[in-house]
Amino acid sequence: MTDKNELQENDFRPSAARLVESLRDTGYSEKAAFADIVDNSIAANATKIAIELQYLMGEFRVVITDNGDGMTESELKNAMRYGSEKRPNPKSLGKFGMGLKTASTAFCRRLVVLSQKEGTAVGRIWDLDTISEKDRWELETPDENDYYDDFEVLEDFSGNSGTMIVWEKIDRLIKPGSDRQMRDQIRTLGKELVDELSAVFFKYLSSGNVEISLKIADEPEILLQGWDPLSTELVTSGGARPQLLKEKKIHVEFNGNSYSFTIRGSLIPSQNELTAEEQEAVRYGLDNQGFYIYREDRLIWNDGWPHRMYKKEGKITRLRVELVFSHELDDVFSIDFRKSRVIIPVEIRRKLQSLIAPWRQALLSVPSKNQSEQSGSTRAHGPADNAIDKQKNRTKNSDIKVDGETVTIRNQNQPKPAVINDIRVYEDKTVRVHEENSLLGDNLWEPSCDIDGNTCVTLGKSHPYFLKMYDVCKNNVEAMKALDMLLWSLANAEHGEYSEANKYTLKGFRQKVSESLRYLSLELPDPEEDSE
Template sequence: MTYDVVNPDPAGTIVSLRSLGYSVEAAIADLVDNSVAAGARNVDTYFTWSGSDSWIAVVDNGIGMDRDGLVTAMTIAAQGSFAERREGDLGRFGMGLKSASFSQAQRLTVASRSTDGTTTIRTWDLSVVTGSGEWRLLHGTDDHTAELLATLLPRDQPSGTAVVWRSLHRYDIADLAVGDEKAQTQFYGEATRVEEHLGMVFARFLNGRRRLTMTVNGTPVRPWDPFASRHPAIQSFPPEEIPIDGHVMKIAAYVLPHPSRLGDSTDEIAGPGGWLDRQGFYVYRRDRLILAGDWLGLRKFRRDERFNLARISVDVPAEADAAWSVDVRKSTAVPPVGARRHLQRIGEATRRRAAEVLSHRGRIAARKHAPDFAYAWQLDTKGGRIRCRVNREHPLVREVLRGGADDSKDARALIRLLEETFPMAALRIMQGPEIDEAPEPFRGSAPEEMITVADRIYQALVSQGSTPNEAKQRVGMMPPFDQFDGFWHGK
């Protein structure tokens, strides 16, 4: 057969790599993967503000690379997903260093010192690639970056690698001054997010036998345990090992203690993003966190305050990457068909127990500690249905019902109170398996009561200028009266 050799256009490829959707924290986590694979014990990340010349660097003390190794590492997809990898290698596509770096910076410089003491430096300058139409990997780097590298990778360090990002996309603006406080605050805010993210993604390495230490701008990265393993009130299900397509999936489910039992550690255990973002499955690949709180698209599973205490770890072997559809950024995964029924079963049990803990504790607390006048709303269940009522014992409600010299002021204050304190979270918690359906307006009420409420609205409309027919029509369009027959429909 005849054929054409069609090489990818460098400029178009760069645009595609920049558009993969990396956040700065996910991009730096990809660099740390390489440090872990190199056997590093220390990984330090630096954010240095200098206006449009600001830079970011990740430095490790791993075994480093010789010239050939560095050139391979800088080559797009030199080691694809088909390549055999060492145990502990967190790579997958051979794209992480390049795709992560190109998503954040115009210039990527890597200096690596191998165990024989030889240092090699290579640079990708995307403007050179775009301008030349060729993948020109530059030897060495510019003088400014060389000065940085001399500090980041000093001569007395036996081996290691330094990755430097220059001409950062979000800050490489000609008139961005060093004194721009808003931009500087944003820049160092990213450093804080990176610190939290690394503590979450690499917690097992920071806590485990590998004794990895990490810092961000000199601040030690603290591991975050999403399962609060050491808390005495944690509830755990028996761990399971389930064979899937020739590999073993390990699952361990946890229900966290009620927040009232967490004291000062509540926010810490909630984790980055808070309770709602962190509920669900935690998918690990070679101890590296891929997904941090996700319901994996399972049937009828969605984020809900009732399940804030449900967290489930899932360990997936690297050999199952393709089956789990792990992406280039190592931040998404889709469970294979054979795993879904097991995840569904364990997820349902964990969610059910998590809702019970929140609901039970909430009801006890309300009974024991809340006086009759504390809340503007009252919630209870009757006959398998939730009832939500305005608390007529609340002093402001009683004052409005009594009517007085300041009744209009009291009414306005009551309306604001009801708006601001509507018990949405409590309703969601109570909407558990034992509840048949959501509340319906006026369900179970005597018809006279509903008619009385509609009549008061009708009278108010007439007093405010509507004709009787207009007032009836407007009442008839209001929920819930639009669902019922009555005088407002002329019947």
């Protein structure tokens, strides 16, 4: 009896119920989670990967199937272990032993893995509700009858060997709603995944060694095409090409050994040289300038300029830089298990700045007519800035907090603070109406905020309605102010109605309005050319 008590007193194993819930909050974004599962398929030598966003009879499932090596029962048990054994290949994209579990359970409460190797099928399940109820790491074996159809699909897709990942009890990927709302959310998620995965796995897709498809509910299957941020093969309808900047090798000393990585750059054609379709193809916009960092040919970071290097600027929107390194430099760049964080050491950052400075300066030194126009239009927005600020106490309908790079919002629909991703935050607290060369999806406007949490609106200058309507109003201060206040009110209303449940619906509304105005703008007069 004494020995048993002593064992219990010295048993410091964490509570399975509490730990498994905590591991759901490791910071995965939806797109990073999907990419992590695809990583595992590629690491298992898959040449075909199929992603399905299934929605049937009100049930939403995610199914990812590959024709990789597959797993035996013992290999599957190891793969389901949190902190599974290290892969023998250090280059492997799935190298930390955590991604399958944490990426999946970040968005679902039931992870099902079915696999076959040399014709023998096996399956295992992590069900978070079971773990929480029993407070024990209980790995379940699926009933073959329950997953008979899935095993059939796996065999048909992969032949003799392959693996299927199934997310069930999805509680975070989309929010409950009507049938139409659910389908709209799934459709929006699918479109975002097409853009993200085509960029993340660009080099694999372009090589022809890996094929990735995506099926969104009952829509036709989409075969992903790799997206090259440098646009190396682009030739515009007017004959313009990107200016490719010579590849440079940078040497690094680490742990007594010498390693190297490469960078190369591209100045994509200017906005005036691109048609609307070409702008969409190259994803022209302020947010897409800067670094694209690849580890073993997999894109792991593309969020502009690394910390303390440069800020995003309109004049260098055309500059994109590709950095490629191998697994030997994982510790140098502080790669985490989500493979979405990169920390560039100070000495390397300085080397990069010295190499990139001439490319950047070449753009900054070019006189820009658009820059002077933007300065003038910013002053033109001044009356609206003042009017909006004057009424801010009456129009405030949400509580926005900015903490470093994290922005949260609370309102009547969202009493608990929710993180808003990809929102622009401006340092100038006197401006409520901002302009950018282009917005995601070529929308006319999007909600933004300043560092104090005041709602702002950002206008996309590339939208034809902006070009024509503001040209019509340019000599009428009150008309300009009225238009600004209308668009700001749309942004403010979106912040007032925002919630985790309807964020995709609000985004879809904004896209639909912008699309309608794109066509309606054809009925407006063309902007007047400035006299030379």
